[in-house]
Amino acid sequence: MTNDTPEAAEELRRLLRVMAALRDPERGCPWDREQDFDTIAPYTIEEAYEVADAIARRDWAALADELGDLLFQVVYHAQMAAEAGRFDFAAVARGITEKMIRRHPHVFGEARRENAAEQTEAWEAQKAAERAARAETGVLAGLPLALPALTRAAKLTRRAARVGFDWPDAAAVLDKLAEETEELRAELAQAERDPARLADEVGDMLFVLANLARKLELDPEACLRGANAKFERRFRAVEAALAAASRRPEEASLAEMEAHWQAAKAAERE
Known part of the structure; x- marks a missing residue:
């Protein structure tokens, strides 16, 4: 299976046409026409997190859907930039393609890397050169x-x-x-x-x-996401234990809830 197919290219062209139609000044969607880079940016970040969530849950059907939402965000920003005469989707795709080729001379050039550590060092050196070229010191x-x-x-x-x-x-x-x-x-x-x-x-x-x-x-973010999930899982177990006794959390004492928490924690270790 490969993504480099006529079908993939056609579906991408179709998505670009849909985006252009949504932003059409006369016949487009009123909500989509009103958006700008600042209002869309939070959605872009949210979609990236939803991609990470689908991966963490190993929900591959959801991942395909979430990746589509994330791709739409890229297309959205590119459409707004094209309307303003700044750049278009082709420039976005060309830019990342050239960057990946430039950063992987061991794949697309004569240089060869013996191991991942050597490649990481070369990658960071290339990124440093790119930052210097942008006058980022x-x-x-x-x-x-x-x-x-x-x-x-x-x-x-x-x-x-x-x-x-x-x-x-x-x-x-x-x-x-x-x-x-x-x-x-x-x-x-x-x-x-x-x-x-x-x-x-x-x-x-x-x-x-x-x-x-x-x-x-x-990854500190992954560590905290894991801790969040663990807290949510155990607290729901506390709620379930209280519900089995026809009680709600606000009716229980801290000691009672702590006892149920420790029971949930012990159950996870069995």
């Missing part, structure tokens, strides 16, 4: 502000680590986490708590945790 240049905060924290420190600014190992990061925890405790002990200082200390702790995930070669 500094080790941390080019990291989008719109990235999820945990992901951006990991990427910021990964960049810094490449020039030697890093903890030696995960144990050292844990020591830093303990230090930040004590600083937060000190703030909590103040008679008059300063919300700004509390936010600063909590931010420091989250930043260190993102670094810990990086040092352990884990």
